Amino acid sequence: MKTGREILLTAIVGFIFMFALPLLLSHYTLTVLTAFAILALSLGFVWGYGGILCFGQAAFYGLGGYAFAVAAINTQMPWLGFLAAILIPAIVAALLGAMMFYGRLSDVYMAVVTLVFTLILFKFMNTTAGEAYRIGSARLGGYNGIPGFPTLTKPWNPTDYLYNESLYYFAFLLLIALYLIVRLILKSPFGRALVGIRENELRAELMGYDVRLLKTVAFTIGGAIAGIAGCIFANWAEIITPNMFSLGQSSEIIIWTIVGGAGTLAGPIIGAGVLGYLKIALGENSGLNNFFIMGIVLIAAVLFLPRGIFPTVQSLLSRVSLGRPRQRISRRRRSRAG
Amino acid sequence: MDYAVVVIIEVLYAISVLALISAGLAVIFGMMRVINLAHGEFLVLGSYAAIFSNRYGVPIYLAILVAAPLAGAVWGFIVERLIVRWLYGRLINTMLATWGLSLAMMGAFVMIFGNTQTGISAPIAGFTVGAYQINGYNLFIIAMAIVVMAGLYAVMKGTRAGLVARAAMQRPDMAQAFGYNTSQVYMWTFVAGSALAGLAGGILTPIFGAIPSGGANYIAKAFITVITGGASVVSGTLASASILGLVYQIFTFLSTSVVGEIALLIAAVVLLRILPTGITGRFLRNRV
């Protein structure tokens, strides 16, 4: 019953935002910010709750985009592409996760492996300009990426493309749905065990939880969500390039998550929205270099707001409002990880 | 036969480049358990220092071997005092903060130097091996890699500073009890690692030039080399640089440099899968 109320409340808040935001920004800008938010949600789950610091979440994001484009071109059925954008990153995440967690790699080594994995994809995709690199009728296109694939249509009318406003509402509904799904996962025994593992892996094992399996499953879910984000991005940009796999992209995801607040779900979403918008806004007037600003933001966040903006604001508010402190699983591990 | 000699030199050169770009990171990681993800930009900083001091009249070898490491050291000092020292013992947080530093430095380079590639010409002429011309500067790089590695070994094994550093890293309480200020030891270690990064950047300038985004290429390789090598500074770096450099160059000769790089990355992942704590985590333990 309590869960039911929370779902309802979240959905209402989500809908309010969904309809209020277009008053401030164009649907078009909001769509890509929503894709970023979904991407941040995926890392927020994997890192904030699973305790798995993945330096290569961009890999699944890019795989989602490419899986969508390739499947859509080959089948001319974009919704099959949507399915592929979930399944392929999930399968790849499952394999990579199994390799890491069953191999018992520690934090740093995991960071290296995920980073290297992303780099390999990035380098490989950049070399696929030749005609030989095609999957079915889809040319991978190398550095220039894949333009001109069919995008998502309204399921009841295959000639009516999801475009601009309709794409935005679709993306935002997905965001709300994914947020709720992740919430429910975290409330389930699996989710609680996951948080338990984050807090103390050995203890969880001694309780009888198969840490390797649970982490692999969590990593797979994260990969699938990132894949969905990649698919939304592909539909928005109508072109995908290997840049989706770049180190810059990977770092942005981590920055969104840490600035927003790892260990919460709303934090990364807000971080992605705000910083993603900042990046677009900065392009309208070139004064300071964008990397410079992002870098300073990240350093400042680590030094001064190690818990992130959202949790800090939240605890300030709860202190001010004298309300009962929300029962929240705080994320302490990050500050003492290592 | 000539071809074999040329290939061997190229392989040694690839190993030397890996060893040079990794040395500074290895010192900082091996001794302090800190990963400096801005390491690549430290190298680029060294390159810029070499180029601009040379442009303003500093002789090229002084620019490469003195100005570059000096710039690295000074900047390392500033970074340690302002950022890194607040984060000791929090590996992931240092990684994130230095990643931010990496982006900020890259942005700063763009704002200061612009997005063009600048460089200096190699001070050594090419020479002939049979029917082949070889870049003479490659031999200088091989020599410098040997000097840096031997120097590191000598400092760590043979000097009091090296001993104190090693002691402080292993038992901070003990070193403190003996009257050494561990915070100072950490600081100087970081400065030394930064100086090595600057030096590597300086040495490699005539080959790679300097470009604001160049750090990304360095850090990926250095990071992978160091982690694959494990915690031992000299032997770990040498072991992994040798394996990865060999793999890279062989595949580059057989196919293209992209295949070489991908082979290097795959080799690193395979090594880590077999030896989850790096080469020296399993073999060559208790070596420097």
Added chain:
Amino acid sequence: MKLSRRNLLKGSAAAGALAALPPMAIADDVIKVGSIHDLSGIFDIYGKPMDKAVGLVIDEINAGGGLLGMKLEKISYDTQSDMALYTQYAQQLTRQDHVNVVHGGILSASREAIRPTLRKAETLYFYNTQYEGGVCDRNIFCTGVTPAQQSEVLLPAIINKWGKKIYSLAADYNYGQITAKWVQHYAQANGGEIVQTDFFPLDVADFGATITKIQEAKPDIVMSILVGGAHMSFYRQWAAAGMNAKIPMASTTLCVGNEHRVLTPAEGNGIMVAYSWSQERDTTENKAFLEKWQKAFGSTDDLHELAVATYSGMNLWAEGVRKAGSVDRMKVIEALETGISFEGPAGKITIDPPTHHAINDVLLMQVEDQKMKVLEVFPQRPPVDTQAVCDLKKNPDDNQQYEIKI
């Protein structure tokens, strides 16, 4: 309504970015020109002068009383070398700023990112960059030089001068792949032979093994189709090995970003190139242009082929508007399709009606002491590559980039 919405938007952008408010546009008595280039990030050496060129033409026209009695207004966006931002800003230019024409795009990927958007929004598009050719779309005009135009001039010259065996090094992306094919085509047509073509991703900076491999193949000529900052290392490593004294080199890409100024004379001298413009071309139009640029921006050091193509493209568009007597998209397109010409710094440049590409002068040049010395001028070379696949007179609704089969 529209105004207040725009106000709000810009206001929030400004608050977020601490930016100054851009000058307010007042609808209908100005002509709005969108400029969309990479002003930061790894392509900014190309993008910044291009954006300046747009501004320069606008200032010139405004100083002369404007177009059709209306002032021009420039609306510029920095795409930060990020392809995703191209789509973003193309949308803003069309939906929010309602510009009359868009000039911009550098990499082919960026052009392909915005071309569909601008076509859908019925906004005229000028792409002023040297590129691989083959775009066939009535809404776009491409004023840059294409590979066939360069190779047609360059290959016979170097084969006659240096010999038949050519080793090609190309950037591993669309442009490099296609240009390599044209190089091969014209090499064979002139009795030459490509012994090997190697492709390098744009971030490769280590060419040691390649230099050894080239020596193994013993070519007469090395052909460089390398692009970008990392690839600059090749020229240095080539010279450091002493190879520049042994095997001569030609390029279809060196100098586009003023790379010949970055290399020392020893490293660069003797490399043969072919483009549509050179600072050293001795014509009155070119001299006048260089002076104007010098006066406006203080230095001509950053000027390059693409900026000049942008300058020509802007002027061609303005000619089209004058001729059409309107800024209406279809009217301007029809006016341009009459084969309008512009006499400027790059000589005469004419729109080729069936392809919407440019008929350019092509200059055969040699790098000498960080300058591009003009050896020979080949006037009015048609874009033969695109002509082979594209005829917008016959198929006005065509909308794709052909990969030209040779």
Added chain:
Amino acid sequence: MPGNAVVETQGLSVHFGGVAALDRVSVAIAEKELRCLIGPNGAGKSTFFKCLTGQLKPSEGTVQIRGEDTTGWNPHEIARLGVGIKTQVPSVMNGLTARENIWLAAKRRNTARQADRIVAETLDRLKLGEFAGTEVVRLAHGQRQLVELGIVLAGKPWLILLDEPAAGLTGEEVQRMVEVIREMNTEASLIIVEHDMHFIRSIAKIVTVFHQGRVLIEAPVETVLADQKVRDVYLGRKG
């Protein structure tokens, strides 16, 4: 005796580098037994313990738990047999509340509703009720030890392995611990690694003494405490 053994090791050895931390140890523990493992620092008792829990893989030899060969199993697989384990340093989930900690342990083998009931029982039994909603990181050391014990109990184990349960506890807390352990022993076999002699005296029946990676002696507690060899190696060093 091997017939009804719940835990039996055969020639168990662990080598670190060239050093044998555990050297051919064969021990058997019977159903419902309460066995204490003692020995000076570095004697091998903790290494032995970790071989039982799966945290270490023995270099040689076998471990059997209720007739099942568990050599080289992972900790979670051993835990799933119904083995409750408490480690030396209190191993709890710091960021979670005491209730959440115990709930996770209970939920592994039960439905959510059963788990809730078990948590209530356990909290009650350990008198942790007032701290149930507190994050464990904020609790005092003794309370954390109790939470960990609660985690062990909530799994309803039939074999319990405790590594130094009395370490760092106040006198009063030790007394409580002794009671809890006695109570546990009515349902389960226990293996306890301990330093504290008073504690051992008050609970132990049979004691196994480790020395330099081997079993020095295995006998009832009175015999062990009177043994001269034990006094030499253990008490001598301990003092």
